[in-house]
Structure formats: C-alpha cells, structure tokens
Amino acid sequence: MSRVAINELTGIRTRHPEAVAEAAASRRRRTRLIGPSGRLMIIAADHPARGALAVGASPLAMANRFDLLERLCLALSRPGVDGVLATADILDDLLLLGALHDKVVMGSMNRGGLAGAVFELDDRFTGHRPQDLARLGFDAGKLLLRIDYQDPASLDTLHSAARVVDEMAAHRLPVFVEPFICHRTDGRLHTDLSAGAITRSIAIASGLAGTSAYTWLKVPVPDDPEAMASVMETSTLPAVILGGDIGTDQDGVYAKWHRALRLPTVQGLVVGRSLLYPADGDVAAAVDTAVGLL
Template structure:
C-alpha cells in the first residue's frame, strides 16, 4: 500500500463513503472451491475483540496502516483464496481493490472483548446475514465458546443457531468456530485435548435448522485423525498464534491437511506477523502445504 493509496483511503472514508457499497457490488467474485479442493483464508478479525497481540508483541496489530499493508501483501500471493474479517477491514480492502476474485467471509460476533468480565458474551456486534447478503460476501463466521459455568453460553448458542439458519437460507457458508472453554484464574482457556475439541464440534455442527452450508473451523491438536472422525462437515484448520514455535505448528498443519474432510487453513497472525516479518515468505510456505496436501 503506497502513501497515495493511504491518503486516498482516508479521503474516500471522509468524503465518499458510498464508494464502499459501490466497490462491493462491482467486486469480482469466485466459486467457493475452484481448481483446488483446499482453501487458504487470511484471518483479520482479532482486533475487533481488542486482541491485538502476535507472538511477543502485545500491540502488533495496533497500527491499522501496518495491518492493511500486511494484508495487501498476503492477499496478493499465489494460492491465497480469501479473507475473513470484520466490516471495517473488509471495507478498507474493498476500497484498496485487494479483494478482487477472492472469497470474503464476514466475522459476525465480536462482542466478547478480550479480558473483560463479559468475554463469554459472544453476542453479534459485526456482520449480520442481511449485511453479508447486501455486500455480496460469501459467508459468515461465528465464534462459539461453550462455557459450562457461563450463563452467556446459552445466548451464544441460540444466536449462532439463528445465524446458521439465516445464512443457509441464502446458500451462504456458515463458518462455526467452536471451543469447549472455561475460566482459569480469570482468563478464558480452551480445552485443546482431542476430547474437548470433539465435544465442541458435536455441539457446533448440531446448531441451526440445517447443516447443509455449515463449515467448521477448529484448532490443530494431538490425535487429529480421531478429531476429524467426529464430523462429515467441511473443516478448516485454525492457524492460531504459534509465536516462536512456528516450525512445530507448520509441521502439525502439514500432517492435519492430509486428513479426509480437511479443506484448508484459516490463518491470521501466524502469517501476518511472523517472527522475521517476512509476510510473503510465511504465506508462500502455507500455500505450498496446501499444494502438497
């Protein structure tokens, strides 16, 4: 992103906001699965929950200019199929022309702000189905944290169920990211055992009046063959933030991508903020894994 691009973006935001809708209508779209049957989606919806850290940098994502520059690099690399993000980021990238021919998945529930007493309250504060349809996006993603001691979980389950049903009525993907979770010393922790992930998958895939357009987004954990036997739904692997353990994470991704039912990767910070800051190289490494798989 050049300085001129940045200035034009600021000016358009202030003077011509209607151009966002025009860019959405004019955007060249694509089929969900084309030549390959594996997808590489770049995720950028963490900032909307106040989660700005990557690796050992607690405010890595604090600069919107820096994030947009990294996203433009990532989306320009061969083998990258699309973006998962909140409206603010999607709209910036639409104005920058970075989403032509890409899949765009809108992040829907960002209400559980990181570190708050209400973090389990994953209410829908970003995209809804109507706006996803209006903007010509390809689906919606929802976080579904299941806390046994958290009353807010009931509302999350109901809201996710409604969103899945609504998206399916338009033939759009509902990307469900389930976690079996609890608070440990005041901080939300996910059960990343095979048993914990399997429990969350069964609840997530049972939501909504139909699962015809539901995809799962799950973490890579030990015993992934057993984990993947828990579903027949298309499943994308959550990249997470491996920090200094990037090579171990990459090895786990490679193994999991070979399993039946796994349809690709959804990765954000691991590719946008690698330890050496070489975004292009990190994205190319992930894309090469999908080619091998």
Template sequence: MDLTELRVRHPERVAEAWQQRRQRELVGEDGRLLIVAADHPARGALGVRDDRMAMASRPGLIERLCTALQRPGVDGVLATPDVLEDLLLLGALEGKVVVGSMNRGGLQGSSFELDDRFTAYRSADDIASRRLDGGKMLTRICLDDPGTVATLESSAQAVTELAERKLMAMVEPFWSTRTDGRVSNLLDPDSVIRSVHIAAGLGATSAYTWLKLPVVDELERVMEATTLPTLLLGGDPTVAPEETYASWGKALSLPSVRGLVVGRALLFPPDGDVAAAVDQAATLVHGGAA
C-alpha cells in the same frame, strides 16, 4: 486519495464497491481454501507472541493483508467490516472469497467475554446484501457461564439464515473455562470433540456449515467427530515456524480438512517476511498448483 480522505468525501463508494466486486466460486478444483484472518482487533486482541500491541497500526495491518492477498494460492480473507472495507476500497478483494466476522462482542478479558454478541455483521442479511461469501461465528461453550446459551442461540440462527441464502456458515467452536476471571479454551482432544458435536448441531440445516478448528493432539480422532468440511486454525504459534508448517502439513492430509484459516502466523512471522510465510502455507494447502 488515501483511505481516510476517501471515507470523508465519498463514503458511498463502500456500498458501490461491494456491488461491483468481482466474485469467484467458493472453492476451486482441489476443493481447498487458504483464508487469511484479521478479525482479532475487533475483540481488543492486538497481541502477537510477546508484543501486546503488534496489530495496533491499521495501515501496517492493511499493508500486510494486501501483501498476503496478492500471493498465489491465497483464496480469501476473514475480517470485520472496517478491515474488509479498507481492503475493498483498495481493490484487494477482487476475485477473492470474503467471509465476514459476525460476533465480536465478547471482548478479550471482559466479564462478559463469553456472551459473545453479534456486533459486526449482525445477520445473514448483512452478509448477503454486501455479496460476501459467508459469515463466521466464534462459538465458545462454557458450562459455568450463562452467556454461552445466548451465543449458541445466535449462532444457530446465523447458521440457518446463511444456509437459506446458500452462503457458508463458518463455526469456530471451543470448549472453554474461566479461571480467576480469565477465559481459556481447552484444547485436549476430548474437549474439542465435544465442541465439534455441539457446533455441528447448530441451526436447522448443516448443508452450508464449515467448521474452523484448532490443530490439537490426536487430530485424526478429533476429525472422526464430523463429516463437515473443516478449516484448521493457524493461531499464534509459539514454536518454530518449521514445526508449525509440519503440523499443518500432516493435518491437511485428513479427509475432512479442506484448508487453513491463518492470521497472525502469516501476517506477523518471526522473520517479518509475510510473502514467504504465505507462500509456504499456500504450498501446503494447494500443493504445486499454488
């Protein structure tokens, strides 16, 4: 039975499958994670490099995700409910870390992009009731945009409530700016450091907070800004894959860096070989144990 037919005839299986799913510890013996990300489409962000509609096919995206999740060393996935439920119904989430993407309301290119409302998993209860392992929130900070304060408040509430349930709160901060109506993230070291300090202070406790940060220049200095465990953002690299892997490998040697969250770079590699790209990343994160 295909996914659409299953959703038409047996929608109740989604809730049943969440309760029956085999879970795992958040981290293994090496304390590291490789998470595949697929939450971009829910913000209307479908592009990969020069292909603006690369992620437009849902069956194509799910096929790539299933390939990635089957590879050794891949710990889990970060996505919105629609994507996670497709993977769930296919049995692809068994024994995996599952992180729900929470705030997807800041649609790419919109006038309200920085008022990034919680429109996917909207609360810690949504995460906990489905037995997910954590929630992720994009937290862009723009001093000229009043939407920032609503995002900060909502992120702080999510961090607190996830911690009360002993679930990971993955905060992805950016120091952002809007120029001629277009939002961009400032990736110089000082801007990233400022965003790290703000993100770390969100919520009533940071006990279960992890950061998701971009790989930037002077990363050693950036990582001195926090003791929180950090996963590095793979992004959509425009350089050769070899350069990307080299930068990841260097970054993973830093004490606070505990892994990678990578989407487009692994799911849509330039040569189209998803398995090979994922295997390379798994080796960098987990070493020979991958």
C-alpha cells in the same frame, strides 16, 4: 498497495462514503468457494475488533491499521491465497483498495465477547449480519462459539449462533463455525485444546440450527496432534484448520497443519497472525510456505 494509496482511505470515507457500496457492487466475484486448487487458503484479520491486538511479545502489534492493511494486501497478492476473513471496517478498506477482486470474502459476525472482559462469553453478534453479507455480495460468514459449562452466558451464545446458521442457510451462504470448550481460571478465560474437548465442541457445533447444509467448521489442532484423525471423525462437515499465535516453533506448527490437511474432511487453512506477523518479518515467505502445505 502503496502507503500513499492507503493514506487516501480516510479522505474517501470522509467525502464519499458511498464508495464502499460501489466497490462491493463492482467487485469481481468467484463462482465457487473452493478454487482450482481444490483447497481453501484464507487470511484471517478479525482480531482487532475483539481488542485482541497482541502478537507474540508485542501487545499492540495489530493496532497500526496502515501497517495491517499493507500486510494484508501483500498476503492477498500471493499465489494460492483464496481470500480473507475480517470485520466490516477492514473489509471496507480492502474493497476501497481494490484488493478483493476474485477473492473469497468472509465476514466476521460475532465480536462482542471482548478479550479479557468479564462478559467475554456473552459473545453477541456485533459484526456482520447475514443480510449484510448478502447485500454486499460477500461469500461467507464466520462465527465464534465458545462454551463454558459453568457460565450461563454460553447458552445465549449457543442459541443466537444457531439462529444465525439458519439465516445464513436461508441466504445460501456458507458459515464457518469456530467452536471451543473454555473454562475460567482466576477470572481468565482459557481454551481447552485437549482432543476430548475439541471432539465435544465439534459435535455441538455440527448440530446447530435446522440445517447443516451450509455449515463449515473452523477447528484447531489438539495439544496431542496424533489425536487429530479421531477428532475429525466426529463430523462429516467440511473443516478448515485455524492458525492462532504459533510462537517460535513455526516449523513444528507447519508440520501439524500438514498432517491435518491429509484428513478427508479438512479442506484448507484459515490463518492470520502467524502469517501476517511472522517472527522473521517476511510475510510473503510465510504465506507461500502455508500455501505450499495445501
């Protein structure tokens, strides 16, 4: 999409807000979550709604919405990219730009745990509700499940997450659960990426709600990538590997993803910042490399 087309979005929103619902209703939908490749390649862009705008050394890299939309449209146009994970504001823009035809559209559901806030673990569902995803004809939802054994707010998140999994199953919509064990050090929240912590988080997430029929897992590669095989034996639920901010060792991270993708429960990748904002600035090449791993 050209910058001129993107610049028209505010005018459309101002004069004809119904255009979002109209674009959702006319969107060409895929018949299945998994496409012809047998794998799933999703571009993630739900970070801004939590105030998480940094990429690498740039604290506001994702703040420019026009730039982000151009990068997303380019990534979605590449062969082998199945769809996008984002919050309502970004998905509404992409609908208006016509960028979501034949794509998996995944709504991000709980973004209330703002990055760095004292209430970060009180991760309330401030984004898409299950009924919103069903009404708009979207294909799946995603929720973040961060658990700190020392923070009572984790129980509220755990309980609300379980009920959302129930609601998604009632709509027959897949829900991708992204679980982490966390802890605070000097007031800052840190994610435990040890194999043991990821194993526990997968076990907890797999047991949420009254059914797991529509539940997927979204998991990281542990600090010790050799432990990934045993970690993924914790559940039979289908899983995708998340990306995160990969820093400068891009080749090393790609190698970890490649090894993880050989495991029987791993069905694909959900990656955002590292593909949308690669160190060399070449979005198309970064996306094509990730697709090649599948």
